[in-house]
Amino acid sequence: MEINPNAPSCPHDGSALQFQDGLWHCAQCATHYRLQGLCDTCGKELEKLNACGATNWFCNHCNTLKSKSVVQYRLVNAA
Numbered sequence: 001m002e003i004n005p006n007a008p009s010c011p012h013d014g015s016a017l018q019f020q021d022g023l024w025h026c027a028q029c030a031t032h033y034r035l036q037g038l039c040d041t042c043g044k045e046l047e048k049l050n051a052c053g054a055t056n057w058f059c060n061h062c063n064t065l066k067s068k069s070v071v072q073y074r075l076v077n078a079a
């Protein structure tokens with residue numbers, strides 16, 4: 001399923017998640033999720049860089065800045 005990084009939906013019930021304290025919260029599941037970006041080249045987790053209101057993703061493994069269009073997103077349970 002395609003994840004919209006600006007408005008992801010719950011992987012369990014598909015309801016809209018609310019952004020709270022850096023995490024995405026599902027009211028239905030009472031669960032917090034963390035949005036991860038994965039490298040399209042090596043599959044490792046990307047580092048999220050926030051600059052000037054824009055979000056960029058950087059792969060420490062490939063030492064490359066990734067454009068949003070190639071980042072693969074994943075929601076993980078933040079407990």
Ligand SMILES: [Zn+2]
Pocket residue numbers: 010011012013014015026027028029030
């Ligand atoms: Zn949910």
Ligand SMILES: [Zn+2]
Pocket residue numbers: 039040041042043044059060061062063
């Ligand atoms: Zn990489």
